[in-house]
Amino acid sequence: MIKTVATTPFEGQRPGTSGLRKKVPVFQTPHYVENFVQSVFDSLAGFAGKTLVLGGDGRYFNRETVQTVLKMAAASGFGRVVVGQGGILSTPAASHVIRKRGAFGGLILSASHNPGGPDGDFGIKYNIGNGGPAPEAITEAIFAHTRSIREYRIAEAPDCDLDRLGETSLAGMVVEVIDPVADYQALMETLFDFTAIRALFAGGFTMRFDAMSAVTGPYAHAILEGALGAAPGTVMNGTPLPDFGGHHPDPNLVHAKHLYDLAMSEAAPDLCAASDGDGDRNLIIGRGQFVTPSDSVAMLAANAHLAPGYAAGLAGIARSMPTSAAADRVAQALGIASFETPTGWKFFGNLLDAGLATICGEESAGTGSNHVREKDGLWAVLLWLNILAVRKQSVAEIVREHWARYGRNYYSRHDYEEVPADGANALMQALRDGLAALVGRHAIVAADDFAYHDPVDGSLSEHQGIRVLFGDGARIVYRLSGTGTAGATLRVYLERYEPDPSQHAIDTQAALAKLIVLAEELAGIARHTGRSAPSVIT
Numbered sequence: 266m267i268k269t270v271a272t273t274p275f276e277g278q279r280p281g282t283s284g285l286r287k288k289v290p291v292f293q294t295p296h297y298v299e300n301f302v303q304s305v306f307d308s309l310a311g312f313a314g315k316t317l318v319l320g321g322d323g324r325y326f327n328r329e330t331v332q333t334v335l336k337m338a339a340a341s342g343f344g345r346v347v348v349g350q351g352g353i354l355s356t357p358a359a360s361h362v363i364r365k366r367g368a369f370g371g372l373i374l375s376a377s378h379n380p381g382g383p384d385g386d387f388g389i390k391y392n393i394g395n396g397g398p399a400p401e402a403i404t405e406a407i408f409a410h411t412r413s414i415r416e417y418r419i420a421e422a423p424d425c426d427l428d429r430l431g432e433t434s435l436a437g438m439v440v441e442v443i444d445p446v447a448d449y450q451a452l453m454e455t456l457f458d459f460t461a462i463r464a465l466f467a468g469g470f471t472m473r474f475d476a477m478s479a480v481t482g483p484y485a486h487a488i489l490e491g492a493l494g495a496a497p498g499t500v501m502n503g504t505p506l507p508d509f510g511g512h513h514p515d516p517n518l519v520h521a522k523h524l525y526d527l528a529m530s531e532a533a534p535d536l537c538a539a540s541d542g543d544g545d546r547n548l549i550i551g552r553g554q555f556v557t558p559s560d561s562v563a564m565l566a567a568n569a570h571l572a573p574g575y576a577a578g579l580a581g582i583a584r585s586m587p588t589s590a591a592a593d594r595v596a597q598a599l600g601i602a603s604f605e606t607p608t609g610w611k612f613f614g615n616l617l618d619a620g621l622a623t624i625c626g627e628e629s630a631g632t633g634s635n636h637v638r639e640k641d642g643l644w645a646v647l648l649w650l651n652i653l654a655v656r657k658q659s660v661a662e663i664v665r666e667h668w669a670r671y672g673r674n675y676y677s678r679h680d681y682e683e684v685p686a687d688g689a690n691a692l693m694q695a696l697r698d699g700l701a702a703l704v705g706r707h708a709i710v711a712a713d714d715f716a717y718h719d720p721v722d723g724s725l726s727e728h729q730g731i732r733v734l735f736g737d738g739a740r741i742v743y744r745l746s747g748t749g750t751a752g753a754t755l756r757v758y759l760e761r762y763e764p765d766p767s768q769h770a771i772d773t774q775a776a777l778a779k780l781i782v783l784a785e786e787l788a789g790i791a792r793h794t795g796r797s798a799p800s801v802i803t
């Protein structure tokens with residue numbers, strides 16, 4: 266029985282950088298999930314009888330939403346929904362399943378690295394048939410539907426058993442519950458030299474991987490401790506919990522500080538790594554050596570040919586605009602193209618589909634390749650392991666050799682979280698209005714509001730952040746977060762290029778001190794936000 270339910274629009278159901286994200290109680294508002302899901306379906310055409318992939322990071326409200334989506338997908342005419350057991354699929358695994366099954370698209374339930382639990386965050390993101398996040402044309406169409414929605418359709422049926430593998434029927438639609446790890450693991454085995462990595466571990470290499478009580482636990486247990494033979498206990502916090510154990514599943518130096526401290530201690534393993542709530546981000550710290558995400562993209566790209574999946578070389582390297590230019594220098598040395606895209610993984614999709622880029626990365630701990638259409642935390646860890654296994658050097662040695670060859674891009678991001686939106690918008694507007702006047706002052710050679718012309722589909726994305734560029738390769742970038750759920754978050758990205766190896770051991774904040782002062786002077790951060798210091802420095 267299909268029921269049609271009358272509803273009225275909710276304000277603010279516009280998908281942000283990565284889908285619709287709100288507090289759990291907002292999603293729990295009657296009809297809230299249904300309105301959004303119906304708006305997604307209403308903005309798509311031609312999916313009758315086709316397959317939808319569905320899964321999430323296991324956070325609070327995941328299971329309930331999976332049931333709702335299943336009943337609505339049946340009511341809207343999908344032929345099959347492939348859902349991860351327990352409603353679990355990491356974001357990169359979902360992307361892979363969409364591609365492998367030739368699915369019409371997928372819905373991923375996650376708020377990434379944001380906290381979970383009854384007062385935490387929840388999110389819904391639609392991915393298209395290439396496995397990647399829906400492009401802006403679709404997310405804007407979804408938003409338009411959310412503003413005019415009058416009714417939604419849902420099957421009246423009992424809940425599905427999400428824990429039993431196999432197929433069942435729901436109002437004429439097939440529900441197929443799959444092992445969330447198997448397909449993903451098989452894909453990793455095609456990309457990396459598992460034999461070499463197994464030998465690395467057998468030779469005494471030690472590692473700690475923190476799954477942060479989030480989705481990568483089952484993947485890491487199966488791949489690292491299972492297939493690769495890492496010692497039991499290598500994976501910590503390996504059971505997904507609805508509230509992530511009360512932690513913030515964000516693998517950065519604030520929320521994974523214990524890993525940093527371990528890596529810097531006498532007891533440091535050879536490699537410390539972590540992933541976030543939904544498994545698409547990564548943190549890499551060698552013994553005594555933190556690797557910034559921007560550097561990690563560059564170093565992975567420079568060494569990717571050491572892994573079987575990339576032995577033929579890379580087509581190009583793409584990075585988001587605020588990500589440091591370290592990757593550009595590698596692309597230049599390899600004689601391949603480099604691309605600078607707006608923030609958000611969705612902008613890499615066209616480049617990957619068109620075969621223009623092979624490796625992509627963002628400063629926000631996201632790295633990935635053409636194997637899926639999302640960033641992929643475990644993939645980055647496995648590529649590092651493959652490189653370490655082949656080069657037989659430590660992370661620290663590889664980092665130092667990289668800097669010596671390409672120069673070092675000192676880099677940091679200063680976040681001012683949950684500031685008043687009015688102040689943050691006024692700050693951005695004042696910068697925009699004053700762009701032309703900046704050039705020539707303080708050795709600024711260019712200043713703009715970044716706009717991206719997609720080279721594949723010709724689309725234009727404007728207002729993607731203010732760039733202030735200096736003659737020596739230094740940059741300050743200002744932009745407002747598109748993933749926050751309260752107030753506004755101002756992100757200030759600082760970068761300075763240092764070619765001289767004798768200057769490569771300076772503390773990052775000290776190396777950027779002059780730019781930090783200038784960033785305040787140019788934007789009046791304290792005046793506009795009422796904050797004299799950032800809330801998070803990464």
Ligand code: G1P
Binds near residue numbers: 585631
């Ligand atoms: C943040 C990151 C961005 C990433 C996104 C989704 O978006 O900065 O690189 O793609 O999360 O993980 P923001 O909050 O800055 O809009």
Ligand code: ZN
Binds near residue numbers: 545
């Ligand atoms: Zn994430």
